[in-house]
Amino acid sequence: MYTLKSAAQMRQTDNTAMYGKYSIAPAVLMENAGRAVAERGGAYVGGWDGKDVLILCGKGNNGGDGFVIARHILAAGGRVYVYSFGTTAEYSEESKAHLHTLRMMCDNRTCTLTMYEGEKNDRLLYKRLAACDVLIDALLGTGFSGSLREPLARVVAAVNERAAAGGCTVIAVDMPTGVNTDTGAVSDDIKNDTSSPLMADLTVTFGSYKRGQFIYPGKACIGKLELDSIGLPPALLTENAEDNVYLLCEADITEIVTPRRADSHKGTHGTIGIVTGCGDMVGATLMTAHGAVRSGAGKVFLRVPGAAAPYCIGKEPEIMVRPVGGRDRLHFCRDDAAEIIAESKDWSVLVMGPGMGKDKELPGFIEAVAAETTCPLVLDADALNALRGKEADFFARHGGRTVITPHLLEFSRLSGLATAEIKTDLIGTVMKFVRDYAVTVVLKGAPSLIASAKTGNIYVNETGNAGMAAGGMGDVLSGIIAAMIAHDGIGSIAAAACAAVYLHGAAGDYCAGRIGPYGFTPDEVADAVPEVLALWDKRRPLTLLEKPYII
Numbered sequence: 357m358y359t360l361k362s363a364a365q366m367r368q369t370d371n372t373a374m375y376g377k378y379s380i381a382p383a384v385l386m387e388n389a390g391r392a393v394a395e396r397g398g399a400y401v402g403g404w405d406g407k408d409v410l411i412l413c414g415k416g417n418n419g420g421d422g423f424v425i426a427r428h429i430l431a432a433g434g435r436v437y438v439y440s441f442g443t444t445a446e447y448s449e450e451s452k453a454h455l456h457t458l459r460m461m462c463d464n465r466t467c468t469l470t471m472y473e474g475e476k477n478d479r480l481l482y483k484r485l486a487a488c489d490v491l492i493d494a495l496l497g498t499g500f501s502g503s504l505r506e507p508l509a510r511v512v513a514a515v516n517e518r519a520a521a522g523g524c525t526v527i528a529v530d531m532p533t534g535v536n537t538d539t540g541a542v543s544d545d546i547k548n549d550t551s552s553p554l555m556a557d558l559t560v561t562f563g564s565y566k567r568g569q570f571i572y573p574g575k576a577c578i579g580k581l582e583l584d585s586i587g588l589p590p591a592l593l594t595e596n597a598e599d600n601v602y603l604l605c606e607a608d609i610t611e612i613v614t615p616r617r618a619d620s621h622k623g624t625h626g627t628i629g630i631v632t633g634c635g636d637m638v639g640a641t642l643m644t645a646h647g648a649v650r651s652g653a654g655k656v657f658l659r660v661p662g663a664a665a666p667y668c669i670g671k672e673p674e675i676m677v678r679p680v681g682g683r684d685r686l687h688f689c690r691d692d693a694a695e696i697i698a699e700s701k702d703w704s705v706l707v708m709g710p711g712m713g714k715d716k717e718l719p720g721f722i723e724a725v726a727a728e729t730t731c732p733l734v735l736d737a738d739a740l741n742a743l744r745g746k747e748a749d750f751f752a753r754h755g756g757r758t759v760i761t762p763h764l765l766e767f768s769r770l771s772g773l774a775t776a777e778i779k780t781d782l783i784g785t786v787m788k789f790v791r792d793y794a795v796t797v798v799l800k801g802a803p804s805l806i807a808s809a810k811t812g813n814i815y816v817n818e819t820g821n822a823g824m825a826a827g828g829m830g831d832v833l834s835g836i837i838a839a840m841i842a843h844d845g846i847g848s849i850a851a852a853a854c855a856a857v858y859l860h861g862a863a864g865d866y867c868a869g870r871i872g873p874y875g876f877t878p879d880e881v882a883d884a885v886p887e888v889l890a891l892w893d894k895r896r897p898l899t900l901l902e903k904p905y906i907i
């Protein structure tokens with residue numbers, strides 16, 4: 357599992373490394389950073405020998421890295437043309453030191469340094485841009501916010517134009533200029549169409565991955581992403597005092613979803629109660645159940661309103677379908693709650709939401725069931741909509757054993773925030789929501805975020821693909837989450853949610869590889885879950901030495 361840091365957390369890490377007990381000299385960290393870019397960038401472009409490299413340096417420490425990079429590329433046989441957008445006086449002490457060394461190396465042939473003073477320098481700068489093989493973006497890193505100001509806005513626009521024409525390879529130092537480290541928001545001033553962010557082919561980032569590298573639209577600017585420790589102490593890189601955000605990796609999930617015990621029986625693998633559907637919607641119900649079956653649930657009970665039952669019975673023989681109410685019953689009613697509550701005493705987990713419709717009786721039913729049942733709840737779709745306006749009270753009472761799985765629009769309804777506002781800071785918004793409501797959240801999308809009610813930690817999931825942008829994919833996920841909650845030995849609801857989201861996306865990726873980039877169905881994604889589990893079993897190490905990380 358990788359930690360995804362915010363700009364402030366990265367600054368804190370750097371400061372502790374430099375001024376705390378480790379006492380790493382600031383110029384050494386900068387040296388390591390610059391050297392990492394030169395080495396990794398060199399490998400990416402097939403060596404520096406004979407290459408013309410334009411290096412753009414901002415007035416902050418990102419620019420300081422650029423001075424170091426120039427020195428190493430020069431030593432590796434490249435020609436470097438460095439533009440500094442800061443004045444000597446503005447630079448930090450370590451940047452000043454590296455600027456001085458670079459200045460001493462300038463020979464006006466293989467190494468030039470221009471202190472950019474305004475438009476008068478543009479002509480030669482653009483000529484250099486038109487002729488370079490590689491462009492190094494050391495303009496702005498973690499210090500960027502808002503929209504790009506001039507002259508950087510026009511310079512970045514020119515770089516993008518040249519790169520889009522296939523002219524040069526673009527390597528970003530730490531962050532592409534114009535991408536917000538915390539949110540993935542990008543510079544995009546609609547009044548000024550030249551303020552778009554820099555589009556990199558390769559980004560070499562330092563110490564820890566940053567949140568904005570994994571959230572769109574920033575993620576689209578990163579290109580290939582490489583992480584270099586730059587010699588920072590590992591102990592400083594994994595944990596922060598608060599607000600921890602992690603990237604899920606396969607090893608984290610295979611640790612949670614342990615192989616089946618050979619002597620297990622159907623009771624070991626949980627009994628899933630799926631209480632969904634309405635008279636004119638049974639597809640969602642069946643897809644939810646199918647997701648649970650394919651993810652290894654021991655037993656799956658499906659309870660649907662009477663009118664929906666004939667369309668479910670026998671569709672999948674392993675699912676036990678029972679109608680609620682008579683043959684003319686289209687929706688669940690408040691009075692159905694007692695029957696479900698009684699039955700749920702034998703269930704390991706209860707799913708409500710997919711395809712339940714919007715009948716006015718539904719909120720009363722869902723609230724009554726949730727209040728009386730004691731099993732974990734997975735609430736999706738119509739169950740979430742039914743909670744509107746009552747979520748604070750509901751989560752205060754049942755949040756601890758509940759996973760909610762909204763997509764962006766459902767999350768907008770629940771949080772009362774506009775989707776555009778949520779998108780400006782996806783991670784921050786979910787973090788605040790979980791802190792306020794103490795319920796485990798799966799915010800579905802690309803990427804999906806999982807937030808643990810217990811720890812407030814956020815887990816970013818990268819599996820999945822645009823082929824999954826199709827009706828019913830979320831229903832299958834609800835079933836997978838339920839099966840993972842019931843999975844033998846799973847540590848917590850949040851761990852189950854992380855495992856399920858990762859598995860769901862991996863199954864989607866498997867389908868995209870086997871069937872094609874889109875057009876595969878939710879049921880095919882569910883059917884691919886055992887295939888993914890089989891691949892995991894093949895790759896699994898014999899012994900699991902570490903404890904699960906997600907709690």
Ligand SMILES: NC(=O)C1=CN([C@@H]2O[C@H](COP(=O)(O)OP(=O)(O)OC[C@H]3O[C@@H](n4cnc5c(N)ncnc54)[C@H](OP(=O)(O)O)[C@@H]3O)[C@@H](O)[C@H]2O)[C@@H](O)CC1
Nearest residue numbers: 370386389416417418496497498499500501503504505530
């Ligand atoms: N020990 C360490 O710390 C290490 C740090 N390292 C490196 O340092 C980087 C962080 O350095 P940093 O903090 O100096 O920030 P940085 O990204 O250079 O930008 C600051 C400048 O941005 C400017 N600016 C902001 N928004 C703007 C806008 N919209 N449009 C235009 N300008 C804008 C802002 O200007 P101001 O608003 O203050 O006028 C300010 O001058 C980090 O990414 C890594 O590369 C490595 O060397 C490893 C060791």
Ligand SMILES: Nc1ncnc2c1ncn2[C@@H]1O[C@H](COP(=O)(O)OP(=O)(O)O)[C@@H](O)[C@H]1O
Nearest residue numbers: 800801802820821822824825827828829830831
């Ligand atoms: N572009 C994408 N990349 C990765 N995953 C995606 C993408 N589009 C959709 N998904 C996944 O597919 C599922 C869609 O769920 P949802 O929107 O609830 O669909 P539905 O309500 O039709 O079942 C979510 O798990 C989401 O993360």
Ligand SMILES: [K+]
Nearest residue numbers: 493496529531
């Ligand atoms: K940069």
